Structure formats: C-alpha cells, structure tokens
Amino acid sequence: MTFISYAQNFEDIRLWRALKTVENGFYIDVGANDPTHDSVTKAFYDNGWTGINVEPMPNYFEALCQQRPKDTNLQCAAGESADELTFYGIAGTGLSTLDPAMAKMHKDAGMDVRSQTIKSRSLSSICEEHARGRAIHFLKIDVEGHEETVLRGMDFSQWRPWVILIETPWKRDQTWENLVIDAGYHSILFDGINTYYLAEEHLNLKPAFDIPPCNLDEFQFCKGHKFSHPVSDAEHQLAAALQRAEQAEAQLRAMQNSRTWQAIQKLKKTLLRA
Known part of the structure; x- marks a missing residue:
C-alpha cells in the first residue's frame, strides 16, 4: 500500500522506513500542532498506530480530540515539573512558544502573539500515566526553544524511545544535546530541520536513515502538501x-x-x- 506522507520535511517517511515492520506502534508527539497539516504522526495513525499528543493551543487540541479519538490528547505543555507557565500563542502557525525572547522576536515581526497561562507536567509523569507497559517507538519534540526543559523532565533510564527527533537550529548549536547523548542516544542524522537520535540498544536501525527518502520508499504526498502538485x-x-x-x-x-x-x-x- 502506498504510504501517504504529511510531514513537512519527509520525517514520517524516514521513520516509516525504519519502523514499518512494527505493528500497532506507539509514539509521543510533544508540540503536536495540527493533526494533519505537517504532522509527523498522521501517517502512522492512519496505519494503525496510536500515541500521546501534547498540545497546549486550544484550537489544535480540539482538532486532535476530534480527528484522533484513539490517541491520548493532552492540553498542556511538557516541562521539567508540574507548574503553571506563560505560553505565547500564535494562531494558525507552528510558532507558538514558551520562550519569551522568541515570542518577542515574532511580535516584533508583526505577528499576533497572545499570552496565556497553561499547565505544565513532566514527560516522565505523562509516560507514567499513559505509556506504562508500552514500548515508545519514537518521540518527536517541536517546542520552539523549550527543548531543554522538556528533556529535563524525562527519565530516559526508565522510558526509552527507540528514535527521538527534535527540531534544532540550523547552526546546530543546541546546548541541550548532552542531555540526550548522556542518556545513551547517538546522533545519526540532521535533515535541515530536525536532529535524529537512536537509542544505543537500537542502533541496528541506523541503515534505514543512511540515505534520503527516494522512489523506493513508494510514498505519495498528501493533497495540498507543499511538495505536491498545485491544488485547484x-x-x-x-x-x-x-x-x-x-x-x-x-x-x-x-x-x-x-x-x-x-x-x-x-x-x-x-x-x-x-
């Protein structure tokens, strides 16, 4: 069956190549955003997977609840601990952030940035409640500058995602990478937007990431994808x-x-x- 890709930069194709033999797999999507547009997990959901979507923006959270009834959808932020945080929402974009400096930059660029107080909980507590007894096949983190706080709230000695992909700056000067490396993960790929890490016990999957997506992956882009044909x-x-x-x-x-x-x-x- 042809694989339909929704992700913005081939992320789902790369992950599917490595994980397509897994039946009824499980993912965690921190900063899930829209359930379809540019979604890394939509194709997996359509292929029988389920997971946890963490999304603080009310409109995206409601859409996730409607379109992903088999998933666990949480309207909160993933942080270092249970707390209340100021969240800077930018409707209709994937740029909402907990980072005040990043929010100011977007506001100065003319974007409509609106602040609100949201609840935060650690990724470990989320796993404890919703992933107990499940293998986590991949963890995706896209939180616009809040990566370190998310990672500090995860106990990688107890919860071992096979693959982690984290949105990273082009300069790849992220200060939090040691938290992943010290937890026993190996950086195997930078795709221009995300860095991919493999758990050392799953390094056998690395060959699946060695070449970029190609015709042999037998995929098609979803209708309206920016890499697809123009839509009337x-x-x-x-x-x-x-x-x-x-x-x-x-x-x-x-x-x-x-x-x-x-x-x-x-x-x-x-x-x-x-």
Whole structure:
C-alpha cells in the first residue's frame, strides 16, 4: 500500500522506513500542532498506530480530540515539573512558544502573539500515566526553544524511545544535546530541520536513515502538501468539505458514546414499548 506522507520535511517517511515492520506502534508527539497539516504522526495513525499528543493551543487540541479519538490528547505543555507557565500563542502557525525572547522576536515581526497561562507536567509523569507497559517507538519534540526543559523532565533510564527527533537550529548549536547523548542516544542524522537520535540498544536501525527518502520508499504526498502538485480551488473546497465531514463524524461518534446519548436512547426505547 502506498504510504501517504504529511510531514513537512519527509520525517514520517524516514521513520516509516525504519519502523514499518512494527505493528500497532506507539509514539509521543510533544508540540503536536495540527493533526494533519505537517504532522509527523498522521501517517502512522492512519496505519494503525496510536500515541500521546501534547498540545497546549486550544484550537489544535480540539482538532486532535476530534480527528484522533484513539490517541491520548493532552492540553498542556511538557516541562521539567508540574507548574503553571506563560505560553505565547500564535494562531494558525507552528510558532507558538514558551520562550519569551522568541515570542518577542515574532511580535516584533508583526505577528499576533497572545499570552496565556497553561499547565505544565513532566514527560516522565505523562509516560507514567499513559505509556506504562508500552514500548515508545519514537518521540518527536517541536517546542520552539523549550527543548531543554522538556528533556529535563524525562527519565530516559526508565522510558526509552527507540528514535527521538527534535527540531534544532540550523547552526546546530543546541546546548541541550548532552542531555540526550548522556542518556545513551547517538546522533545519526540532521535533515535541515530536525536532529535524529537512536537509542544505543537500537542502533541496528541506523541503515534505514543512511540515505534520503527516494522512489523506493513508494510514498505519495498528501493533497495540498507543499511538495505536491498545485491544488485547484475546487480541490481546496473539496478537501475542506471532507475535513468538515470528518470532524462532524468524529463529533457524532463522541456524542453517541456519551452517557447522556445512551440514556436518551434507552428512554426512547422504553417509551416506544409503553
């Protein structure tokens, strides 16, 4: 079956090449953002995987709840500990951040930056509650300057993602890399946006990352992908209509699974019998 890629820079193709033999795999996406657009995990979800999505932006969190009902979706930030933090949201982008300096830079560039207080919890506590007994096949971190705090909240001696990919600066001058290396991970690839790390016990997967995505990976880009063909207005409208239909279907399923809905149906049956 053709693999449909949604990620912005081939991340899902690289990961799928290494992990496609895993059935019912498990991921953690910190800074999940939109459930489809530029998503690293959407293709895996479509192929039967599930995971944990950590996303503080209300609109993206609500979309994740609607479109990823089998995932665990958390509206919070991953940090070093349980705390309340100031979050700088930039709607419609992947640039929202907990870093005040980065937020100021975006504001100075004319972006609509809005601050709010959000809850934070450590990645270890999230794993303890939602990943107990599960192998974590990959951990993706995209938090716009908050990487070190996320990593300091993770106990890599207990929780061992096979692959970690972290958005990193082009200069690759990140100060937090020693936290990953000292935890027994090897830097194996920089793709221009992310650095990939392999757990030392899974270095057998390294050959899968040695060459860039190519025709042998048998993939296609999703409709509307920036690397795909131009999309007509009619296709845009159709895609938007399909997305609205999927969201409506997800809302209907959630309503039908609610206790109130079930109680109403039971009452209807009782009245019909009367």
